[in-house]
C-alpha cells in the first residue's frame with residue numbers, strides 16, 4: 001500500500017484498537033477522551049473517502065453509518081420507565097411508608113437500605129448484549145418503543161462492544177449525557193461555524209445522539225453512565241450495590257458519587273452533600289435517585305403506571321430569576337379550557353432561556369394579583385413548565401387583569417362550572433382552536449404518533465380547510481398531494497414521507513386509539529384500563545351505547561373497572577352518545593384497523609379472570625395482592641358483578657361478600673388465594 005491516505009488509515013485503525021484495549025480491558029488509557037475522539041473522527045472521514053481500502057470497512061462497520069430514512073424503531077422487551085419525584089424529606093418519608101405498607105414490613109426498617117446516586121440530566125438509553133456482543137441500542141421513546149441508535153452509540157467509548165462473562169442476554173440501561181465544559185466548547189465551535197447553539201447540555205446530548213450521520217455523533221463528546229438493567233436471561237446481582245459493581249466490571253462508567261444509605265438520616269446527609277458538590281461536578285444533575293438496595297424486594301414491589309415503586313428521584317429545589325411579564329395571552333385547549341400563559345422578557349435560568357410561563361387559571365392570577373408589565377419571579381424545576389412565583393413590582397398605571405368571558409378563538413361564551421377552576425369555551429365543535437388541539441392530540445406521540453406531523457403542519461392543513469377532523473388526515477394524500485408539493489416548505493420527498501408516515505399508522509393498538517380520541521379525563525392510564533377491559537373496539541363501542549341506560553349491566557360493568565368511577569364513566573358514555581362523534585367514529589372505522597388489546601397477561605395463571613378483594617388481608621397487603629393478581633393476568637375490579645370469577649374475602653368482609661353469595665361467585669379465603677397466586 002503506497003497511497004499515504006491508505007497508510008494513514010491502517011495506522012489509525014491499529015491505534016484505535018490499541019487505545020480501545022488500553023481503555024476497556026486494561027483500564028489504563030494513555031490519551032485523553034478528546035484526543036481519542038479526534039483520531040476516531042479522522043479515521044471515519046478517511047474511511048468514507050476510501051471505502052475500498054483494506055481497513056475502511058472495519059472502521060465503517062464499527063462506527064460509521066449513514067441512515068437514509070431516519071431511525072428504525074426498537075420495541076423494548078422490558079418497558080423503560082420513568083421515576084416518581086420527591087421534593088422534600090417528607091415526600092421521601094412517605095415513599096418509605098408506601099413501600100413498607102405495600103410489603104407489610106413496617107416493623108423492619110433495616111430491610112430498606114437504599115443506594116443513592118446522582119440524577120444525571122441527560123437522556124436514557126438501553127443497550128442490548130447477546131452472548132457478550134453489543135446487538136442494539138435504543139432511546140427510551142414512549143417507554144414501549146424507542147429509536148434504534150445502535151450505529152451512533154458504537155462511536156461512544158463509555159459503551160463496550162464486547163462483555164466478558166455476561167449472561168446470554170443482558171440489557172444495560174443508563175444515561176447519555178454531555179459534560180458541562182464539553183457542552184460549552186461544542187457551543188463555541190457551533191457558533192463559530194454560524195450554526196445554531198444548544199440551550200443546555202441535555203439538549204446538546206439529545207441532538208448529538210439523534211444524528212443520521214454517525215460521523216457527526218462520533219465528533220461529539222457524548223458520555224454514558226450505566227445505572228440499571230432491562231431484559232436479562234440470568235440474574236447478575238441480588239443488590240443494587242452488587243449490580244453497580246457488576247456493571248463496572250463489564251467496563252461501564254458509573255455515576256458517582258454513589259452511597260449505600262441505611263437510614264433516612266443517611267439519605268438526608270447524602271442529598272445535602274451532593275447539593276453542595278453540584279456546581280463542582282463535571283456534569284449537570286437535577287437531583288439524586290434513591291433505589292431500594294434489595295433486588296428481591298424491588299421485584300415484589302414492581303411498578304405502578306410508569307414508575308417503579310422501589311425507586312424515587314429526590315429533586316433539587318427549583319432555580320429562580322426575575323423578569324418582566326410582557327403580556328398575558330389566552331390559549332384554548334382540546335376540551336375548550338381557556339389557559340392563561342405569561343409571555344416574558346426572555347431570561348436565562350439554570351442554563352435555559354425562558355420566555356413563557358404557566359399561569360394555571362384565573363384564580364391564580366387574582367390570588368397573586370399578576371398584571372401585564374409586572375416584574376415577576378420565575379422558577380424552573382427540571383422539565384416542568386416554568387412558573388410565576390410572585391409579583392416583585394407592579395408597573396406604573398397597571399390594571400387588574402380581566403379574564404375574558406368569551407373564547408378568543410370563536411367568540412362563544414366561556415363559562416365556569418361552580419366547582420371548577422377552569423373557564424371553558426362553549427363553542428364545542430364550531431371552535432377552531434378546540435378542533436386544532438384535538439387534531440394535534442390525535443397525531444401526538446402517545447396517540448397516533450405520526451412522524452413529521454405536529455402543531456405546525458396541523459395548523460397549516462386546518463387553515464387550508466384540508467383537515468377538519470382526524471378522518472381527513474387519511475384522505476390528505478388522495479385529495480391534496482398535487483397542491484401540497486407546490487406549497488412553500490414542501491416538496492415531493494417531504495410530502496411522500498409524510499404520506500408514508502400516515503399510511504403506516506392505519507393500523508393502531510386499541511389503547512392508543514382510545515387515547516387519541518381525546519375524551520375528557522381519558523389519559524393514557526385510563527385508555528389502557530378501557531382497552532384491557534373490553535379488549536376489542538367493537539366490544540367497547542357496543543357496550544358504551546348499551547351503557548347509556550343508567551343502571552344497565554353495561555353501565556355497572558364500566559363503573560366496576562377499578563379507578564374508573566362515576567365521573568369518568570359519564571364522560572366516556574357522553575362521548576360515544578354524541579352524534580357528531582358517532583359519525584367520526586364510523587368514518588375512522590372504515591379507514592383503520594384497530595388491533596385487539598391483550599389481556600394484562602395472556603399466559604398468566606389467572607389470564608382473563610376477574611377478581612375482587614374485600615375485607616382485611618393479613619399476609620399480603622391489598623396493593624401487593626392486587627399487583628400480584630394483575631401480573632398473573634387477572635383484572636381486579638372494585639365491585640362484584642356476574643362477571644366476577646373470584647372474590648377473595650379477608651377478615652370482616654362486608655357487602656361485597658354478600659353480593660358474591662347472592663350472585664353465586666366463587667369465594668376464596670386468603671390462604672386459598674395465596675396458594676393460587678403461588679401457582
Ligand code: IVH
Nearest residue numbers: 081082083117118119120123124227289308
Ligand atoms: S433509574 C427503573 N437512575 O431520570 C428505573 N434514572 O426522571 C429507571 N436518570 O428515565 C431509572 N439518573 O432517564 C435512574 N441514577 C439514575 C438516573 C436516572 C438520571 C433519568 C432516567 C429516568 C429519568 C426519570
